[in-house]
Amino acid sequence: MFRFAQPEYLYLLIIVPILWGLFIYGRYRSRRNLAKYGNPSVLAPLMTDVSKYKPWIKFIIQQLAFIVIVFMLARPQFGSKLETVKKQGVEIMIALDVSNSMMAKDIAPNRLEKAKMMLSKLVDELDNDKIGLIVFAGDAYTQLPITSDFVSAKMFLNTINPNMVPTQGTAIGRAISTAMNSFTPNEGVDKAIIVITDAENHEDDAVQMAKAAAEKNIKVDVIGIGSLEGVPIPTGNSENNFIKDRDGNVVISKLNESLGQEIAKAGTGIYVRADNTNSALRALTSEVKKMKKADIESKVYSQYDEQFQGLAWIALLLLIVDVFIVDRKNSWLKKITFFS
Incomplete structure (x- = not known):
C-alpha cells in the first residue's frame, strides 16, 4: 500500500503555477525593456552570446527539482507488513x-x-x-x-x-x-x-x-x-x-x-x-x-518503508545540471552550423 506520511507538504505544489506566472511575466518585462533601446531584430546580432532557450531550460529544471523535493518532504512510503488488528467499533x-x-x-x-x-x-x-x-x-x-x-x-x-x-x-x-x-x-x-x-x-x-x-x-x-x-x-x-x-x-x-x-x-x-x-x-x-462497540478485525499495514531516497537523488541530479547550465550560449556549440 502506498501513502504519504506527511501529505500536508503537498500543498506547497500550489507555488508552482505562481512561479510560472512570475517567470513568464519577467520574460515579458525583459523583452519590453529591450525594445526601449531599439528593434529587437536589429539588436540581436549585437548580443550573440544571449541564448533564447537556456533561461527556459534552467527554469524548467528548477521547477522539476522543486516538485521532486516537495514529494520528498511528503515522505512517500510503501506498506511492507500487513497485520490483522482488533479495534472496538460497529x-x-x-x-x-x-x-x-x-x-x-x-x-x-x-x-x-x-x-x-x-x-x-x-x-x-x-x-x-x-x-x-x-x-x-x-x-x-x-x-x-x-x-x-x-x-x-x-x-x-x-x-x-x-x-x-x-x-x-x-x-x-x-x-x-x-x-x-x-x-x-x-x-x-x-x-x-x-x-x-x-x-x-x-x-x-x-x-x-x-x-x-x-x-x-x-x-x-x-x-x-x-x-x-x-x-x-x-x-x-x-x-x-x-x-x-x-x-x-x-x-x-x-x-x-x-x-x-x-x-x-x-x-x-x-x-x-x-x-x-x-x-x-x-x-x-x-x-x-x-x-x-465490540472487537472488529481489520487488515492494516503496520510497517512502512521510506521511499524518499530515490527522490533525493533525482533532485540532487537536477540541481547539479542546473548549476552547469548558464544563460549565455556555449562558445563551442555556437560554432556548429547544422543548416547552411
Missing part, C-alpha cells in the same frame, strides 16, 4: 436511493447530492468502525463491501449517480436484504442499516424486510429526503425539462414520510427527515454513537 451498511426522483431539487442542491454530503460527514465521524455502501433503484447493488477503509468509502460516494442502476424504481426491501447479507459473521458487534431515500417504494415489501433485519438484531434507520409538497424531477441538462408520465403530465415527486416511518419502526430504528440543515446528520451521528 458495522454500518448504507443503502442509498439513486432513483431518478433523487435528482429533485426541493433540497439544495438536490436530494442525491445532499445525501452524499451528509454521508461524507458521517464517515468523518466514524473511528474504528466498518462501513459498506449499497445503491438501489429498481434493484440493489453492493457498491462497496463492508470495510474500515474510509478513504475508499468517500471516493465511491463521489462517483454515485442515477445511471449506476439500469432499472428504475425504488426497491427499498431489496436494498435492506442485500445489506443484511453484507455484514461480517461477528455476532458481538452492533450492526445497523441506514436507508436514505424519498421512500417512493413501488417494488417490494420494505416493512417486512425491515422486520426480518430486526429479528437478526440489525437495526434499520431511515433518513427521509425530500419535501411533503413535492417537486418535478429534472431530466437532461435543461432546468425546464421534467420527467412526464404517459399522458404527458409532469411527474411530482413527494417524500413518502409515512412509509419511511413504518420501515424504521419495523426495523427498531429511528426515522429522521433531512432538510437544508444538519439536523438529520446530528440525529444519525447520535444513534451511531449509542451503538455497542
Whole structure:
C-alpha cells in the first residue's frame, strides 16, 4: 500500500503555477525593456552570446527539482507488513436511493447530492468502525463491501449517480436484504442499516424486510429526503425539462414520510427527515454513537518503508545540471552550423 506520511507538504505544489506566472511575466518585462533601446531584430546580432532557450531550460529544471523535493518532504512510503488488528467499533451498511426522483431539487442542491454530503460527514465521524455502501433503484447493488477503509468509502460516494442502476424504481426491501447479507459473521458487534431515500417504494415489501433485519438484531434507520409538497424531477441538462408520465403530465415527486416511518419502526430504528440543515446528520451521528462497540478485525499495514531516497537523488541530479547550465550560449556549440 502506498501513502504519504506527511501529505500536508503537498500543498506547497500550489507555488508552482505562481512561479510560472512570475517567470513568464519577467520574460515579458525583459523583452519590453529591450525594445526601449531599439528593434529587437536589429539588436540581436549585437548580443550573440544571449541564448533564447537556456533561461527556459534552467527554469524548467528548477521547477522539476522543486516538485521532486516537495514529494520528498511528503515522505512517500510503501506498506511492507500487513497485520490483522482488533479495534472496538460497529458495522454500518448504507443503502442509498439513486432513483431518478433523487435528482429533485426541493433540497439544495438536490436530494442525491445532499445525501452524499451528509454521508461524507458521517464517515468523518466514524473511528474504528466498518462501513459498506449499497445503491438501489429498481434493484440493489453492493457498491462497496463492508470495510474500515474510509478513504475508499468517500471516493465511491463521489462517483454515485442515477445511471449506476439500469432499472428504475425504488426497491427499498431489496436494498435492506442485500445489506443484511453484507455484514461480517461477528455476532458481538452492533450492526445497523441506514436507508436514505424519498421512500417512493413501488417494488417490494420494505416493512417486512425491515422486520426480518430486526429479528437478526440489525437495526434499520431511515433518513427521509425530500419535501411533503413535492417537486418535478429534472431530466437532461435543461432546468425546464421534467420527467412526464404517459399522458404527458409532469411527474411530482413527494417524500413518502409515512412509509419511511413504518420501515424504521419495523426495523427498531429511528426515522429522521433531512432538510437544508444538519439536523438529520446530528440525529444519525447520535444513534451511531449509542451503538455497542465490540472487537472488529481489520487488515492494516503496520510497517512502512521510506521511499524518499530515490527522490533525493533525482533532485540532487537536477540541481547539479542546473548549476552547469548558464544563460549565455556555449562558445563551442555556437560554432556548429547544422543548416547552411
